[in-house]
Amino acid sequence: MYRWPVRSIVLAVASGLLLPFCFPKFDIGLLAWVALIPLHLALDSPSKWRAFRLGWLSGTIGFTGIMAWVVTAMHTYGKVPLLVAYAVLLLLTSYLGLFVALYSAGYVWFRSLIPRYGLFVAPCLWVTLELARTYLFSGLPWSLLGYSQYRQLDVIQIADHLGVYGVSFLLVLVNVAIAELIAWLMPLFRGFVPARLPWELVTTAAILLGLSWAYSTSLIVGEGFQTPKTSLRVGVVQPNVDQSIKWDPAHRDDTLLRYDRLTDTLGGGADLVVWPEAATPFFFEREPEYQLRVLAIANRASAPLLFGSPAVRFDNERRPYLLNSAYLVAPGGTLLGRYDKQHLVPFGEYIPLKSSLLFFLDKLVEGIGDFQAGPGPTVFSFMPRQAQAAGEGDGGRPVKFGVLICYEVIFPDLVRRFAQNGAEFLVTITNDAWFGESSAPMQHFSMVVFRSVENHLAFARAANTGVSGFIDPFGRILDTSPIFTQTAMQAAVPVLQPHTFYSRHGDVFAYGCVLICAVLCLFGLFRTEGPEPDAIAATPV
Known part of the structure; x- marks a missing residue:
């Protein structure tokens, strides 16, 4: 992948352009299940620093499309000059894009720490960064990835245990699994290097998606659409x-x-x-x-x-x-x-x-x-x-x-x-x-x-x-x-007064993701450092 940086940039930009379509006004929620695939294909082999830049580019473009209303609020109602309003929008979306940049760098790092199985932690990293966005600098958890599914009632009922972060986790897991499957099916993405079928990742994503659908369907059919008692x-x-x-x-x-x-x-x-x-x-x-x-x-x-x-x-x-x-x-x-x-x-x-x-x-x-x-x-x-x-x-x-x-x-x-x-x-x-x-x-x-x-x-x-x-x-x-x-x-x-798991215990799932990422980060910091993926790939055989 390092041999074609232009292709990496195009793929990262593609994900950025797709993300706004997942949310209102476009409201194509199903697109969120595949919107991050181009970004993950772009992250197939670069160094952490290159992955950071690709993620920042993708995230900034995506949030600029999602948060474009900031210009309306500032210019029309705040009486801020139009050029200043656009500058503030870019500053804000660059900040939000940093979260995607950190995810991208962490994605590459985790994969290098535990080859083949490090990617299972990628959704935990995404959730960790969404949780950080919820609280950092007063918090701006606007349009977290899971919100794109607000019309998919047959999937999102897991939020009564996992919160919106659980839906974000599932979306990222599916995107990662499909990206890995595509990379395996199309060896061009990895320079024709032989690779094993990522069946564990694909199977895990399919099982969790199926469980989410089964739980959500049983809940809304059994209780959700019945006439309430009061x-x-x-x-x-x-x-x-x-x-x-x-x-x-x-x-x-x-x-x-x-x-x-x-x-x-x-x-x-x-x-x-x-x-x-x-x-x-x-x-x-x-x-x-x-x-x-x-x-x-x-x-x-x-x-x-x-x-x-x-x-x-x-x-x-x-x-x-x-x-x-x-x-x-x-x-x-x-x-x-x-x-x-x-x-x-x-x-x-x-x-x-x-x-x-x-x-x-x-x-x-x-x-x-x-x-x-x-x-x-x-x-x-x-x-x-x-x-x-x-x-x-x-x-x-x-x-x-x-x-x-x-x-x-x-x-x-x-x-x-x-x-x-x-x-x-x-x-x-x-x-x-x-x-x-x-x-x-x-x-x-x-x-x-x-x-x-x-x-x-x-x-x-x-x-x-x-x-x-x-x-x-x-x-x-x-x-x-x-x-x-x-x-x-x-x-x-x-x-009603149902007292769901979430209302009783809050973001236990999200903090569990933070803990998993922290353990893996500690493992990475204390292990013997090796060369960056690009350096390995560039070594002559």
């Missing part, structure tokens, strides 16, 4: 308030009238009404006139109202700070609870290192000032009007649910803590207006599917400009709204 009518409102006027005081009345009208179209039959993140363009706790108008809407709906609104608090020195909050109010005006967003969006809700290194930057999202993180997960409870189910209702028992605000829903461990605290269904509220008509709103929505599967909890989602909708506890999308439309929709949301 459910609630949840209504979500999508007001489609333009981001450019959202915080303009002159449009407050029009905004509230829009919410009032859309809530009224739900017909008063909902057990819970949900408005999006930052629905009120004012401080709910500090604007008595507008507060009364919101409570009046809840009264007319005859149901608890959940909505987003900023809150002001003061530290020990009486300095004010802001919280991105969700309030739950009863029809009679009683405040049933407030949740403060824990995981804030860097450069959207606050500027990291603003007091020192990044003092010259401002937030990309226009509106009010910087926010601070809330204390932790809060589970709300309320008394439903009546359980809408095929059998008996739940009597007078209150129902518990958790709320995720915007970006928080892409963090698996954060969501599972709500399930661990007793939530029986989940709600996410967001304002995706600053994504524009890009692929991001549907990418954001697709990740919610996995949070449902991981915890076997239904989700209701209210987004200012869409996508709003409902997902059942096994990841089936019950209903969605078009983006940039005004609408109100409602659905029967199953109420």
